[in-house]
Amino acid sequence: MNDPRILVIFGLFFVALGGYNLVVGRRRLRAQPGMRPFQQVNILTGSEYLLLALVFFINALARTTLLPSSVTTYLFVASFALLIISLVLAVMVVRMATRGRPAPRQNADGTASAASADQSLEIIERSPELEAARRRERRRRRLEHRRKMAEQRRRRAGKA
Numbered sequence: 175m176n177d178p179r180i181l182v183i184f185g186l187f188f189v190a191l192g193g194y195n196l197v198v199g200r201r202r203l204r205a206q207p208g209m210r211p212f213q214q215v216n217i218l219t220g221s222e223y224l225l226l227a228l229v230f231f232i233n234a235l236a237r238t239t240l241l242p243s244s245v246t247t248y249l250f251v252a253s254f255a256l257l258i259i260s261l262v263l264a265v266m267v268v269r270m271a272t273r274g275r276p277a278p279r280q281n282a283d284g285t286a287s288a289a290s291a292d293q294s295l296e297i298i299e300r301s302p303e304l305e306a307a308r309r310r311e312r313r314r315r316r317l318e319h320r321r322k323m324a325e326q327r328r329r330r331a332g333k334a
Contacts, residue, residue: 178234185230188223195220208303215270222263229253229260 199216203209211217235241236249 176237178237181230181234181237185227185234188227188230192220192223192227195223206304208307209301212266213270213301215267218263218267218270222260222267225256225260225263229256232256 195216197220199211199214199218199220202216203211203214232249232253236246236253241249
């Protein structure tokens with residue numbers, strides 16, 4: 175792993191992974207109003223991958239002869255600090271993934287059903303703000319539907 179070219183290749187790979195996760199996380203944030211960015215696992219994972227890519231790029235730069243040797247010690251300290259930050263992000267991602275997940279229910283034959291696994295994923299993605307926004311939207315749609323139906327009844331009765 176001392177060859178800077180290999181480190182740059184790994185860095186580019188992690189940039190691609192991080193970018194993909196950030197795009198997916200942003201899409202999910204748009205789909206779920208009321209959710210904060212640090213609650214979205216994909217955004218945290220994408221940020222972690224980008225930090226790891228930065229570590230690879232810093233190490234590749236430190237291993238070249240472009241910079242004086244006095245600067246390389248600071249680069250290694252910076253890369254170590256970035257590794258610690260990415261470790262904290264990784265712990266946050268693991269905690270979020272395991273925090274609200276209930277154990278899957280067992281069928282009569284002792285196997286967990288796929289439907290219960292899907293339901294447990296839905297439970298994790300729900301938050302009180304999101305549920306309140308969904309209830310408001312359903313209420314608004316119901317009222318709109320009732321108004322339209324009443325309008326149609328009046329038209330049919332010849333009163334409108």
